[in-house]
Amino acid sequence: MEAKKQLGQHFLINEGVALKIAKQCEGESLIIEIGPGKGALTEKLLVDNRTVIGVELDRELFGYLKEKFKGKNFYLIGGDAAHLKIKRKAVICGNLPYNSAKAIIKNFVLQFDFIPKMVFMVQKEVADTITAKPQTKEFSKFSVLCQLYYDTAKLFNVSAGSFKPKPKVVSSVVKFKRKKSSYQIDNSFFKFIDKLFSYPRKTVKNNLKPFSVREEFAHKRPSDLSLDEIYYLWREEWQNS
Incomplete structure (x- = not known):
């Protein structure tokens, strides 16, 4: 066959x-x-x-x-x-x-x-x-x-x-x-990472416009962020925008 x-x-x-x-x-x-x-x-x-x-x-x-x-x-x-x-x-x-x-x-x-x-x-x-x-x-x-x-x-x-x-x-x-413990997310998280990585070579601030981003993350590229930082951005900034 x-x-x-x-x-x-x-x-x-x-x-x-x-x-x-x-x-x-x-x-x-x-x-x-x-x-x-x-x-x-x-x-x-x-x-x-x-x-x-x-x-x-x-x-x-x-x-x-x-x-x-x-x-x-x-x-x-x-x-x-x-x-x-x-x-x-x-x-x-x-x-x-x-x-x-x-x-x-x-x-x-x-x-x-x-x-x-x-x-x-x-x-x-x-x-x-x-x-x-x-x-x-x-x-x-x-x-x-x-x-x-x-x-x-x-x-x-x-x-x-x-x-x-x-x-x-x-x-x-x-x-x-x-993993023994995992992040608590909902479907909005996947929309968030789609937007965050929409232009991988651009900065986090540019990709997440018009949402505001804390200065410590703003000028990084998406690939520079740890999982914890990505989760934080979604939970504390994206969710509360």
């Missing part, structure tokens, strides 16, 4: 990489795997009587996967993981399609109450953004979103030769571990 370019499919063929990802999920009883593809990672996840639920957009793979894992605690859901709603505690894992990785991650980050941990393979540049620290060029509103509820870490890079067909980019595996 050939990979479908329009779905961003690059099937993992490196068993060592699959095993390293699966090890990050040790001790978990329920795993939701995004994009099982031909099951290279699924095979490593299905140990110790663990239950794995695969979310696969390509229904042509259903018969192949069901036959391959017949008799195992493996279940399939068809659909787009960017819209999947979680109803019970689960760890999320998978090799995400490059063209929809951010949308999928955003969907699950906002369901943090149900998800203590996530392990994803994504394009290296996306991984660098997910794990970026303030005062770096990679730190963006997507970094803020990912780090609101999770501690994020890049575990290792994966070369193009680990996939078939080979992608034109390097991939990275990233881990999300839910």
Whole structure:
């Protein structure tokens, strides 16, 4: 079965990489795997009587996967993981399609109450953004979103030769571990960070016009702000404007 370019499919063929990802999920009883593809990672996840639920957009793979894992605690859901709603505690894992990785991650980050941990393979540049620290060029509103509820870490890079067909980019595996405490926000926070990062090279004062900004923040760029400072600006200045 050939990979479908329009779905961003690059099937993992490196068993060592699959095993390293699966090890990050040790001790978990329920795993939701995004994009099982031909099951290279699924095979490593299905140990110790663990239950794995695969979310696969390509229904042509259903018969192949069901036959391959017949008799195992493996279940399939068809659909787009960017819209999947979680109803019970689960760890999320998978090799995400490059063209929809951010949308999928955003969907699950906002369901943090149900998800203590996530392990994803994504394009290296996306991984660098997910794990970026303030005062770096990679730190963006997507970094803020990912780090609101999770501690994020890049575990290792994966070369193009680990996939078939080979992608034109390097991939990275990233881990999300839910924070013990998180920021208390509402939907207005996301409108706020959209505006704050609307022009990343401009100052905070320029991006947040016509709202007033304290002098200590006014002349910084958005990427210079820590999460605590961004949260403060939203809560104390934006909310009270």
